[in-house]
Amino acid sequence: MNNQNIDFSMVLASAVHDMKNSLGMLLNSLDELRCEEKTSLGESSRFNTLQYEAERMHNDLVQLLGIYRLGENNLSAHIEEHFVPDFLSEHLARHTPLLKGLGIDVAIEAEDINGFFDEDLLTGVLNNTINNAIRYTQKKILLTAGERDGYLVIGVEDDGQGYPEAMQHTGTLNFGSLDFKSGSTSLGLFFASSVAKLHSEGDRTGSIKLHNGGTFGGGVFEIWLP
Secondary structure (H helix, E strand, C coil): CCCCCCCHHHHHHHHHHHHHHHHHHHHHHHHHHHHHCHHHHCCCHHHHHHHHHHHHHHHHHHHHHHHHHHHCCCCCCCCEEEEHHHHHHHHHHCCHHHHHHHCCEEEEEECCCEEEECHHHHHHHHHHHHHHHHHHCCCEEEEEEEEECCEEEEEEEECCCCCCHHHCEEECCCHHHCCHHHCCHHHHHHHHHHHHHCCEECCEECEEEEEEECCCCEEEEEEEEC
16 A cells, blocks of 8 residues: 555545535435325325435535534635525425424514525524424424624524523534534534634624523524624
8 A cells, every 4th residue: 555645534525525415416306206296205204204314414414514614724604695584484495395294383483684694504504403403393493583682693493392401502612522422413503603603793703592491492592693
C-alpha cells in the first residue's frame, strides 16, 4: 500500500452528500407512491414508518454535512428577507402527506411579519424539529412565529410528554458537552444551535430554547433569530 495521504473526513463528507441526495430521491418517490396509491397506502403503518425513518436519515445526513462545513469554517448564512407565514406554509407542505398518514393534526399560528434568515439552513433545522415532534407527539403539532424582544421566534410545539429536564436548554450548545449516546437528538440540537449562531445583528446572536408548556403543555422548541 502506498503512503499517499487520504483526507478521510473529506471522503466521508462526499459519501454523506451522495447518500443524502439518494435519500432525497427516495423520499420524492415515496410521496409520489403515496399519491398514486392513496387507498392502500394512506394509512399503512409500515409505509408511514418507512417514510418517517427515511426522512429522519435524510435530516441526519443534512446535519452531518452542515457540521462538517462548520468544522471546515465554510458554513455561512446567506441572509435574505422572507414572509414568515408563507415560509412556514411552504415548508409544512413537505410533511403533510406523512402527517395525514399518521393522523397527526398540524396548524400554523404566525404573525404577518417578515424575517431575515438563511432559508436552506432554517429548513434543515425545522425538518429535524418537526421529525422529532412527530416521534414524540400524541396527535397535535403547532408551528408558531412572532416577534419577541426584537427577535424573530419560530417554534415547534407538540402534545407529547415534553423534554426531560436534562434536555431543557436556553442559549447555545457546546459540541463537547453533548451526549451522543442518547441518539441523534443531540446532533440535531447542535446543528440548530450552530445555525442560530450564524444569524447575528450587531452584538445580538441567534440561539435556541427548549422548554415545556406552550399551547399543548408538551415540548416546545424555539429558535430565536435577531
